[in-house]
Amino acid sequence: MSTFIRTMAASRKLPLFRLPPLPTVGELIKLYNLRAEKQLSQNFLLDLKLTDKIVRQAGSLRDAYVCEVGPGPGGLTRSILNAGAADLLVVEKDTRFIPGLKLLSEAAPGKLRIVHGDILTYRTDRGFPQSISKPWEGDPPNLHIIGNLPFSVSTPLIIKWLENIANRTGPFVYGRTRLTLTFQEEVAERLTASTSSRQRSRLSVMAQYLCTVRSRFTIPGRAFVPKPKVDVGVVHFTPLVQPQIEQPFKMVEKVVKNVFQFRRKHCYRGVEMLFPEACRVDLTQEMLQRADVDPTLRPTELTIPHFRALVDAYAHLCATDPSLFHYDFRDELRAKHVSRKTDSPADTFMDTSATSLQPC
Numbered sequence: 183m184s185t186f187i188r189t190m191a192a193s194r195k196l197p198l199f200r201l202p203p204l205p206t207v208g209e210l211i212k213l214y215n216l217r218a219e220k221q222l223s224q225n226f227l228l229d230l231k232l233t234d235k236i237v238r239q240a241g242s243l244r245d246a247y248v249c250e251v252g253p254g255p256g257g258l259t260r261s262i263l264n265a266g267a268a269d270l271l272v273v274e275k276d277t278r279f280i281p282g283l284k285l286l287s288e289a290a291p292g293k294l295r296i297v298h299g300d301i302l303t304y305r306t307d308r309g310f311p312q313s314i315s316k317p318w319e320g321d322p323p324n325l326h327i328i329g330n331l332p333f334s335v336s337t338p339l340i341i342k343w344l345e346n347i348a349n350r351t352g353p354f355v356y357g358r359t360r361l362t363l364t365f366q367e368e369v370a371e372r373l374t375a376s377t378s379s380r381q382r383s384r385l386s387v388m389a390q391y392l393c394t395v396r397s398r399f400t401i402p403g404r405a406f407v408p409k410p411k412v413d414v415g416v417v418h419f420t421p422l423v424q425p426q427i428e429q430p431f432k433m434v435e436k437v438v439k440n441v442f443q444f445r446r447k448h449c450y451r452g453v454e455m456l457f458p459e460a461c462r463v464d465l466t467q468e469m470l471q472r473a474d475v476d477p478t479l480r481p482t483e484l485t486i487p488h489f490r491a492l493v494d495a496y497a498h499l500c501a502t503d504p505s506l507f508h509y510d511f512r513d514e515l516r517a518k519h520v521s522r523k524t525d526s527p528a529d530t531f532m533d534t535s536a537t538s539l540q541p542c
């Protein structure tokens with residue numbers, strides 16, 4: 183590389199790497215006859231200006247390690263390589279895209295690794311060298327996850343990754359790996375919704391107690407081929423050094439899920455569902471008092487500190503009676519339903535009432 187190019191690259195005016203001329207993404211789609219498969223939620227981005235814009239939301243990718251989810255025909259993949267990534271691992275479920283990705287890999291020798299697999303089961307904790315790890319308390323590692331996610335996997339995937347963040351597993355064994363992902367707009371709005379906003383939901387609390395979550399921009403549905411029915415939001419996540427709730431993920435998830443059970447009602451209605459009928463009233467009162475949360479607030483009005491207080495109070499009650507954590511009001515309802523159905527003179531001597539099987 184000439185001194186001039188090196189100087190310009192160092193001053194960030196030129197990319198360090200540019201892919202050589204290749205068939206365009208559109209030409210590749212035609213070449214390999216890549217019809218979009220509905221069941222794999224395939225909506226492609228062919229406009230490289232747009233894929234460059236998505237990639238810029240991740241921050242500098244100079245010499246970065248990147249995992250791309252669902253590269254498909256490789257539009258985002260090209261932008262990630264052009265942004266200077268040193269090592270790009272792509273995970274693609276659909277075999278039809280592998281030959282096109284191999285073509286890209288040949289054009290970027292040593293930079294692109296292709297995994298034919300399912301991102302929901304792929305072991306990202308083994309995908310990169312341990313040497314790139316950074317202590318959790320320090321700066322994030324130079325590792326990014328980027329993806330124009332299939333809608334059908336985006337929600338289960340982000341929930342799985344949030345649990346991974348809480349437990350520092352999966353892609354977070356390397357430290358506070360940042361994520362830049364697309365979601366259908368409604369999900370993007372829920373992820374970033376603040377207290378009292380219309381879209382405030384379980385997903386808002388679960389994402390925001392663990393990460394700084396930022397909505398970056400909206401991609402109109404018409405930018406995709408084929409055009410989906412909805413617009414798409416680009417969301418950026420940086421895991422927090424200190425989660426805002428310091429209890430096990432499953433416990434946070436249980437409280438948040440129950441509280442949002444009755445979205446429009448007072449929050450005590452959802453809290454009640456954490457407890458067996460026999461002790462519901464007393465334990466709900468105890469939990470809300472201990473948490474110092476107004477029972478008449480709506481779930482959407484609760485802040486993350488409110489949830490922290492609620493989960494801490496619930497953890498305290500579970501420490502006193504560990505069987506509480508395993509209680510699920512649906513089991514109690516089901517058992518009641520069955521006992522009502524089987525109630526006959528023959529079993530009047532058997533105690534089939536569900537509440538007698540429950541803790542407290």
Ligand SMILES: C[S@@+](CC[C@H](N)C(=O)[O-])C[C@H]1O[C@@H](n2cnc3c(N)ncnc32)[C@H](O)[C@@H]1O
Pocket residue numbers: 222223224225226227228251252253254255256257258273274275276279299300301302329330331332333335
């Ligand atoms: C919405 S398309 C995006 C394609 C490409 N990234 C783009 O922006 O044009 C989603 C891609 O994810 C792939 N995919 C679907 N489910 C997957 C999974 N579980 N694991 C990995 N890839 C998956 C699809 O085959 C498809 O290529």
